Amino acid sequence: MALIEADAATASETNSGIGISNVTVVYGGDGGVTALKNINLQVKEGEFVSLVGASGCGKSTLLKVVADLMPPTGGQVTVNGLAPSALRKAGRLGLVFQQANLMPWLNIRGNIGLLKSLVAGHGGTVSKTGASVDQLIDVVGLTGFGEKFPHQLSGGMQQRAALARALALDPAVLLMDEPFAALDEITRDRMAFELMRVWQQYRKTVLFVTHSLSEAVMLSDRVVLMSPRPGRIHRIFDIDLPRPRTPETRLTEGFSKLVLELNRELYEVMT
Numbered sequence: 502m503a504l505i506e507a508d509a510a511t512a513s514e515t516n517s518g519i520g521i522s523n524v525t526v527v528y529g530g531d532g533g534v535t536a537l538k539n540i541n542l543q544v545k546e547g548e549f550v551s552l553v554g555a556s557g558c559g560k561s562t563l564l565k566v567v568a569d570l571m572p573p574t575g576g577q578v579t580v581n582g583l584a585p586s587a588l589r590k591a592g593r594l595g596l597v598f599q600q601a602n603l604m605p606w607l608n609i610r611g612n613i614g615l616l617k618s619l620v621a622g623h624g625g626t627v628s629k630t631g632a633s634v635d636q637l638i639d640v641v642g643l644t645g646f647g648e649k650f651p652h653q654l655s656g657g658m659q660q661r662a663a664l665a666r667a668l669a670l671d672p673a674v675l676l677m678d679e680p681f682a683a684l685d686e687i688t689r690d691r692m693a694f695e696l697m698r699v700w701q702q703y704r705k706t707v708l709f710v711t712h713s714l715s716e717a718v719m720l721s722d723r724v725v726l727m728s729p730r731p732g733r734i735h736r737i738f739d740i741d742l743p744r745p746r747t748p749e750t751r752l753t754e755g756f757s758k759l760v761l762e763l764n765r766e767l768y769e770v771m772t
């Protein structure tokens with residue numbers, strides 16, 4: 502089936518969410534590394550789904566395929582019914598990685614607005630429903646820091662700016678690959694709650710890669726446990742903990758049980 506490549510900025514939200522059908526990725530051609538094998542996953546619009554699993558099980562590869570950073574060897578991905586390439590061209594994929602990768606010569610306001618102006622400059626249609634740069638600065642807790650430069654901000658603040666930059670595009674989906682992994686534990690913990698607060702506000706569809714099982718349980722509606730060699734979906738856990746989740750959620754029996762079960766199963770697939 503040929504996917505529509507145009508008009509992603511105004512695409513109807515039918516077939517909304519992320520559809521991953523039979524995705525296989527082989528690095529290096531025939532006889533190479535099969536990083537993913539027949540992955541099938543539907544992420545509903547507004548859902549927060551995390552990918553967890555042992556190192557090398559293909560989490561980042563799957564995120565890259567959805568982000569149109571690499572094509573799958575086989576299978577198909579759709580975002581709101583469209584090819585990811587169409588969404589990327591329209592500037593409607595929000596990406597956040599481990600490193601904030603802010604432009605050192607631009608202040609925070611300039612960094613947050615940068616992609617938006619680049620997309621517009623390349624003839625893309627920037628969605629008009631997105632929040633303004635100033636609103637986003639407030640939303641991510643950087644009020645008063647808009648004129649500062651990246652080197653004047655802590656790692657956590659830089660990641661807040663990276664999140665605001667992704668949200669500035671009013672993305673159809675937020676794709677996050679270990680966004681807090683480079684932060685110290687206290688900041689990381691705080692950022693997870695900040696992300697939940699922002700997510701509650703915008704209800705973006707999120708695909709989130711993490712090594713932390715407790716982070717995945719705290720944030721997600723569902724956690725996808727992957728198994729390695731070749732990367733497959735081993736089991737999907739429904740996280741039915743009530744929202745909004747708070748630091749106290751961690752003290753509940755339901756939370757501990759889910760983390761324990763995930764841990765147990767993770768060790769099982771690794772052995």
Ligand SMILES: Nc1ncnc2c1ncn2[C@@H]1O[C@H](COP(=O)(O)OP(=O)(O)OP(=O)(O)O)[C@@H](O)[C@H]1O
Nearest residue numbers: 528529534536554555556557558559560561562563
């Ligand atoms: N560019 C590449 N060329 C060849 N093999 C690769 C390439 N990138 C990843 N791989 C291999 O594909 C498999 C999946 O890698 P991927 O980085 O997606 O896993 P991951 O679960 O994200 O790992 P980690 O948790 O360590 O980041 C691994 O075996 C990895 O060595």
